[in-house]
Amino acid sequence: MTDAPQTGQMAPDFLLPTADGTPVSLSSLKGKPVVVYFYPKDDTSGCTVEALDFTAAKADFEAAGVTVLGISPDTEKKHAKFRDKHGLTVELLADPERQAIEAYGVWVEKSMYGRKYMGVDRSTFLIDAEGKVARVWHKVKIPGHVAEVLAASRAL
Numbered sequence: 001m002t003d004a005p006q007t008g009q010m011a012p013d014f015l016l017p018t019a020d021g022t023p024v025s026l027s028s029l030k031g032k033p034v035v036v037y038f039y040p041k042d043d044t045s046g047c048t049v050e051a052l053d054f055t056a057a058k059a060d061f062e063a064a065g066v067t068v069l070g071i072s073p074d075t076e077k078k079h080a081k082f083r084d085k086h087g088l089t090v091e092l093l094a095d096p097e098r099q100a101i102e103a104y105g106v107w108v109e110k111s112m113y114g115r116k117y118m119g120v121d122r123s124t125f126l127i128d129a130e131g132k133v134a135r136v137w138h139k140v141k142i143p144g145h146v147a148e149v150l151a152a153s154r155a156l
Contacts, residue, residue: 004105004123007136011036011127012103016071016093019079024069024093030131033156035061035068035149037124037140038106042074042082042092046122046142051082053146054090066153071095072120106138126152 005011011034015025026034037054039047054061054068061068071093074082079092093100101107101120110119122142126135126149135152137145 005133007133009133010131011133014100016095017076019076019083019092021076029067032129033066034127035066037070038120039072039122040120042078050142051088055088057146057150058089060150064154069093071100073098124149128156
């Protein structure tokens, strides 16, 4: 695992497909702020709530000039199914090879019921228009998180 980029550092670029297979790179979005949120798995309870919260606030982020991208190790096909099932409008990027997940240092050892395993640390990165990390949230607790990210985005 690499270390997560810190506030003030350049955010690692990535090139990942959307649920529809369209490639998206961070560098192509330069010139406007971007929220990149990493989540463990499509269609699990916490990840669904988080995706629905970001979808509900999408117009507010757009009004602030901010693009929101969700990234998990799921495939494009799983993302499309997840998006369609829940009516998600936030862009989901597939990272089954963990290119961005590892570059952002969010592939970590986790523990559940005493069993250790590797997984995604639910994390959010706010990246400014120049491509620098403006704010980082690790071990995200979902209630209130999207509102906090939106407030930080508006403050840029």
